[in-house]
Amino acid sequence: MSASTAFVGRGASRFGDSATATARQVFKRGFALSPALRDGLGFTLLLGAVSTMGSAFVPVVIQRTIDGGLLAPGGVDRASVWRYTILAAVIVVLTAAAAYWMRLRLYRASESGLAELRVKAFRHVHDLPMLTQDTERRGALVSRVTSDVDQVSLFLQSYGLMLLISIGQVGVASVIMALYSWQLTIVVWLCFVPLLVSLRAFQRRMTTAYGTVRRTVADMLSVIAEPVVGASVVRAHAVEARTQARIDEAISTNLRANIAAQRLVAVTFASAGIAGGLANAAVVVGGVWLGVAGHLSIGTVVAFAFLVSLFVGPVQMATQVLTEAQNAIASWRRVIGVLDTPADVVDPGISGVALPHGALAASFEHVDFAYPGGGLVLHDIDLSIPPGSRVAVVGETGSGKTTFAKLLCRLMDPVHGRVCLDGTDLRDVRFNSLRERVVMVPQEGFLFDASLADNLRYGRAAARSEELLEALGDLGLADWFVTLPLGLETPVGQRGESLSAGERQLVSLVRAYLADPDLLVLDEATSAVDPQTEVRLSAALERLLVGRTSVTIAHRLSTAEAAEVVLVFDAGRLVQRGHHRELVAANGVYARLHTSWVAQSHLGGGSDG
Amino acid sequence: MSQRSAATGTTRRGLAVLTIGMREQRKLFSVAVAGSLVYGGLTVADAWVLGWATDSVIAPAFASGELAGGLALAVTALFLGIALLRALGVIGRRLVGGIVYFRLIADYRRQVTRRYLALPVRWHAQHPTGQLLSNANADVEAVWGVMMPLPMAIGVLAMLAVGIVAMLTADVVLTIVGLVIFPLLFAINVVYQRLLSPRISRAQALRADVSAVAHESFDGALVVKTMGREAEETERFRAVSARLRDANVAAGQVRSAFDPVLEALPSFGVLLVVLLGIERVLSGAAQPGDVVQVAYLFTVIAFPVRAFGWVLGELPRSVVGWDRVRAVLDATGAMAYGAAKVPGSGPVRLAAHDVHFGHDSAVPVLAGVSFDVEPGRTVAVVGLTGSGKSTLAALLIRLMDADDGQIMLDGRDLRELSHDALAATVALVPQQTFIFDDTVRGNVTLGAAISDDEVWAALRVAQADRFVVALPEGLDAQLGERGTTLSGGQRQRLALARALVRRPRLLVLDDATSAVDPEVEGRILAALRARTAGSGGPTVLVIAYRRATIALADEVVFLTDGRVADRGPHAELLTRSAAYRDIVDAYDQARAAMAAEPR
Structure with missing residues (x-):
């Protein structure tokens, strides 16, 4: 890991513009390099949008059941409740089917696209001068075609997918809420605003914390290698105690960095729950208040509470998703950087002389x-x-x-x-x-x-x-x-x-x-x-x-x-x-x-x- | 059938590993579980509050047309209070649970590296470097990865139990839905992880293969390039990448199928609760709030229930990692040292008596080597590639023990000496040395209290002073992975300084100047000779091909087929041993042959 940061740091100038490319440029270039990622992306996203409907529609059934059944002034309308329930069941099944199809497409597209990228980068590395000239950087070049590509694939398939679904869910939930009551929707959003505002700050701190973790990991890996790679030197000079002290210190430093990062994760995670509680209280109190004024039904108020729960998960994960997104973009940028580094020795190909x-x-x-x-x-x-x-x-x-x-x-x-x-x-x-x-x-x-x-x-x-x-x-x-x-x-x-x-x-x-x-x-x-x-x-x-x-x-x-x-x-x-x-x-x-x-x-x- | 029993075996062994982890971090783990229990209990309480609010706050307010201030306050206090307490629970679970995990891996890393330092060099030689590094890193992480989701899984268990109780107090019939859905979720999770974890392991193994091919291909870039093998190498990489891609897609297919099912199931639970709930409310058996409470419960537990799956999914990895880590921790055969010192100071007498090594290999490496070296004398060991010279060097400083025979310093068997006494008496300069991620000074002193003057003196003899002076930070210049990169010759000279600075009484040079320019080598040898010629210089044993190095020696020990074929001064050996002449004089003979051949 140290090698990869050193590579970017020291080799940045050799990679031309790509080292400073913005996220948008990285995506653009990344998709151009892996056409399989782009193929059918529109349909995959459409399926993704469909797949967020199910969980957001269930609260509607709750609302219908309460208003049209349980607490209906005119008595229970069983037929209506059944209709909505069956409709919801159908939507949930469709949603699951769409989710299945979407994921399948996502896995296939991302894996093919990234395998393509990996092989292209590998082939290109063999044409790069630093491979034979700057042998110390070889480890970094290996991570370009291994862990960096893995990082991108992992992101697309987990946090990226989560991001996509979260945005869809929060979006659909907000639309349904707004259809019920725009006033109460604003109230719910306001409960989450402080968290959303502090998101950037949290994320910045988390990026720093994880940066520290990565550095301590690199230091630790290097001293842990001492008793293995340098086994006979350590033995011959009887410096076991010193080596162990160095290792223990590096492990402790890494432990502290990990705990510091974990503290941030725990706090961001917990605060989303607090915002959720606040939103629930606001929904009940505000909902009743609006309801009494004749703007809302009981079912709507309860449905709001259900819809709020769809907000909590995405907000809990948001900081981590953004941090991971940043890491993935950095990895992607590094891979693209390798591909965009001109080969110094170019094969004239078939136009060349034999x-x-x-x-x-x-x-x-x-x-x-x-x-x-x-x-x-x-x-x-x-x-x-x-x-x-x-x-x-x-x-x-x-x-x-x-x-x-x-x-x-x-x-x-x-x-x-x-x-x-x-x-x-x-x-x-x-x-x-x-x-x-x-x-x-x-x-x-x-x-x-x-x-x-x-x-x-x-x-x-x-x-x-x-x-x-x-x-x-x-x-x-x-x-x-x-x-x-x-x-x-x-x-x-x-x-x-x-x-x-x-x-x-x-x-x-x-x-x-x-x-x-x-x-x-x-x-x-x-x-x-x-x-x-x-x-x-x-x-x-x-x-x-x-x-x-x-x-x-x-x-x-x-x-x-x-x-x-x-x-x-x-x-x-x-x-x-x-x-x-x-x-x-x-x-x-x-x-x-x-x-x-x-x-x-x-x-x-x-x-x- | 056997596959299933293997899987249950893995689960059982995985649970055993979990138990060890829980026991070792008992206190913190209890805190994490407590946090998780708080979280689980309060999640159920949240649902209860919503149910209660529906019946006791929302409905009455709508009926009466006004919201009592006390009730509004109560609802707010309950929701917020639960949220705050639950946040504490979450922090306990995630932070303290994380600390448990990080402490365990730190602790096991310390244990594994302690074993590495204790196990003999021979054990190290039998295990690939890459494997040992991954034992201390990736494998240790794999063992304890399961500790992360474990507190959550335990909390969820409590959540389900409390949830069932809460449902029972709400309505017995609605509870049935829970009793159907919860076990179903659990069962699906089990099947899911059984299908997924072998696929994940396979992808993990293939990721290592991809990395191995890339490493090898880039390391051998010069060969690939000069032989024009780029296309073949790319094919090799493409093939292994394609296998990884397919393995990842295979794992993805399982995920694609199960994740949506696990997400949909609680929604069905809610819908079932609604249909049953209407009948129960109409028959007067339940309140609307009860239905809302149970339905909400299904909504909020949908995600946490997955924690079971995470634990189950981590178990196989944990077991495999545990076996690898245990193999290091349980490895035996530490080299036992005595307590003796070599009395006196100044050069020691070295004696090898009937030394055998490599009984287990097809051709023994050393088959009865005997010789002695008087204190302060210099002996060259000469032999063809593969004649056992480096093995002999390793035995002389006791990096390994001979299978048979004795090596003695001033009449004392090496095995009687304490580790410190041994290190203080003998020093080996190997052909290739290890450079620590440390300063130049640290690499020379290795932490011993040695003055800078002495360090410089050693660097001067080793002809390393000039390039160290040229480094901007001099002795404080950082070497190693993130510091200055040294050439092979510079590394050799630093290794020599590292040995000289300790003022050993026996110095063993194993082809220690092979990567140094002939001119520089000449200067090193001259400086060494000047140093050893003075009284109190060490006894020296050199292994070399070059005549200049051999010339340094008072005497030559000529090794052939693991035995001492001859010994004596260089000039004598030249005259009486044709085999010796063939090695040492190869260039001269070639030149003579060339001169004889008219061109």
């Missing part, structure tokens, strides 16, 4: 790049990579290596200049061709919670088991594979966490190899693998990638030593390029990095040190 098969040439033409709201992280990168070459990229952390790799795969677009493959601007290449020909293996080998085979098939969906085994063999990983308990069917766990970091990287590599790309980009893809396996892997890759282009971002300079061309980045600029031998000889950044690396990997005396 890349030719075979090794790809790549070129950067005066490329600048900056993350939104930040300064340039790449300055005027200008280079070309001939087809089939093996390129290594080196530089310190923050030098722009990974950004370079991401631009090469079009995970984002340059702010200035062009990135081309075989002379075609990447922005003109259609995605299905691009993603097929160009594959990147990121540093953190992310796996899906499925079997090893399923994860490998992410690279090639149609691959048969024999092909998967063959790929593992090709990369020299057969030894590792036999240690897996269930072979290809071994479950890798959430995010692949049943495997070690190094093993996850191995799977990612095999996955990329199966994808059979013409340009392979490795971003420190073997950083967690032990040296022996890493060397074996890179030898295998070198053999297998003959005739393809590869760009490797290297953590260890051994990779650079083996590359045909080394690109050296420093502070966002390409400062050196050439073969390892030339670069070592030149007095520059590379020579410094290399000296430092050699010093480290050879301290203590190596075999050829």
Whole structure:
């Protein structure tokens, strides 16, 4: 929850106008995005109006019975009472039928509409830059397609429905009242006026109270995670008592906030009852007074008391309904905000160019790049990579290596200049061709919670088991594979966490190899693998990638030593390029990095040190 | 049949949970119930006043043509008095009832987190993080959710009982309508909730599925994007969303059918009362006011009666939540600590003797590891991925106990040491650490009384001082979810500072600088070496692949297949062990091979 507020707070500017959209705009845009919500809405509302008739008509029967039967001066008119009762029974049945039909339509429409919205938002999130750039905000993006949509659906089906029925009931009751006596109707309304006037104030306080509750919940969830996520740190440093104290405090703060909010709920709820009592007294006294003057009958006075009871429920719930409405609109606004955030990288679709098969040439033409709201992280990168070459990229952390790799795969677009493959601007290449020909293996080998085979098939969906085994063999990983308990069917766990970091990287590599790309980009893809396996892997890759282009971002300079061309980045600029031998000889950044690396990997005396 | 007995079983177990809740918050719960009883009783009284007013105020006034002032006052006082008292009842019920609920969840959250802190790390490893978090949060709420409508349901029970009595005093025949309608309402509620709650549970489970798919897909965004799998991912999400939609609609269908019936039933009650009432009044058995009273009663209880349904509907959730929470509270196996300390100060001697671990797994992780380290010396543990190095590190600081064998510090078995003595003597810097939602200082000291100078000194050795200085609030900068986000390398350096600041007598580094730039790593190692070289520096055990880290060590322990394959100075191992050479020298060998191959 903290993540979602932070997201709105910190990311508001990125969402353009939608973060400040009014409720009306939210509804308009929301309905436009979910046409299923709008389809047949008129008829559903009509049914809703019908469904409020029943309970409001019953008091009319009371009035008729009293005036035409029980206390009729001219004796009982049984036929009239029966007529009205049967009519009322029919209306109650019709009302129930209409209510059933209306609800059914409401559930179907809201669920279809919101499922549609959920899927649209999900698809759009995958095109948003912050998904890959601002990883801390991912949790917030998840709530956009989960709890935020749930909140809207919950509102439409419970509080929204309640609001609709309440308005209908109070409206119909008021009309019936007014037909009996406009004077007494005004009296009844006056009894509820103070409450209605203070509604806004109550609601504002309730919004604040629930805001506090949400914040304390976020704080509490975060400290409750400490003994779970940080179990070994807490144990290793024996800070159990401190952790428990932090948790206890957060729980108590949350408890106090909850009680404060509950106090408001109880008070608003109770005051509606008081207004109801006041209205009843006013109806009886005022009704008799008006009746004696000849304006009203006894039955009418009693019927008024029945009608007043229809006011109490809606007024009791009004504050809560409004608060929930506000929350739901805020949620809806956030979902719409995601959908209205422009995707930075747009697929040219079928009008785009398909890349030719075979090794790809790549070129950067005066490329600048900056993350939104930040300064340039790449300055005027200008280079070309001939087809089939093996390129290594080196530089310190923050030098722009990974950004370079991401631009090469079009995970984002340059702010200035062009990135081309075989002379075609990447922005003109259609995605299905691009993603097929160009594959990147990121540093953190992310796996899906499925079997090893399923994860490998992410690279090639149609691959048969024999092909998967063959790929593992090709990369020299057969030894590792036999240690897996269930072979290809071994479950890798959430995010692949049943495997070690190094093993996850191995799977990612095999996955990329199966994808059979013409340009392979490795971003420190073997950083967690032990040296022996890493060397074996890179030898295998070198053999297998003959005739393809590869760009490797290297953590260890051994990779650079083996590359045909080394690109050296420093502070966002390409400062050196050439073969390892030339670069070592030149007095520059590379020579410094290399000296430092050699010093480290050879301290203590190596075999050829 | 079995489904029904399962349902009654759930109801019975749910009632048992309710009883526990009521007993634990006996006083406040009694207040809430009292409030609810006041509310219930006065709701019936309200109907009685209207009936009385009809016969004794309204009718006479219409007959006489004037309203006696005393009567007007009485009516007003009665209606208002009842309303005010009832408001107090409502506040008691809703506020105190709410407090009961919130206290119970707060209390159980404390209990569950206490268990988390007491249960061994091994237990934690066997339970998914997400499950443990939801045990302490959503599950605890699910258990006690039923306490919210419970006082109301009890009050309604009283309301119905008093209502029947009030009807009896009004008219016996009219009471029959109540005796028909009330049980019918109750029965329909029971059927309603029986049908609804499995559908709600299913929707709840599917909501978790939707969330899991979204989480996974967004976490793996880079893979999805670079493999061009957006369409497949969207299909996966669409499928699970469609299932959730269908489940919600299925629950909605039940609601759509039952809610209108429950609303219509009291209206029929009123109409029946009217028809019967006319005959009763004409035969002189009842007064018009009696009819009005009974009819009004049906109008006002229509809504509260639903509280039964809410309680019944919450019971299955409550039972499921209770089972999950109990599983944590009843989990046993807390790690028992001794009372001993490691005497003296300065570096300790570490000895591992025939340590076994992972008997239950197919291939044992450690199968008889023995070695010792003299005080103040530095030993590197080298081995392939999966050779049990991290397990060994966890055993050395007693995050877990070995299945067999002994680990000793200065001749004392780890199991004899008190928890505090252990933490004060040994420190582990893991590959990935946990950052608390706290300041930089809090994350380093973890609440211990340590001066800022010492914190800065530790940060300097860990090469973390520069990025901390760069933070606007320095040591007071907030880290974690709502603070500054640290990179992997920064986190590792902070973890190192966290360990160093405690001046451990044995320092265990588990590939603790893997995410740090080689240059920075070099500086860390140099600073560490300077610190350990001085007298009084800790005994150090490092796990690493990199030669620079290995070079820090006086000696190497080479692990293969869960055993110590060889040990000795790095140079010696290089010459005598081909397997060791293969790991440590992989790059050089590759380079040599490359140089030999003419290009």
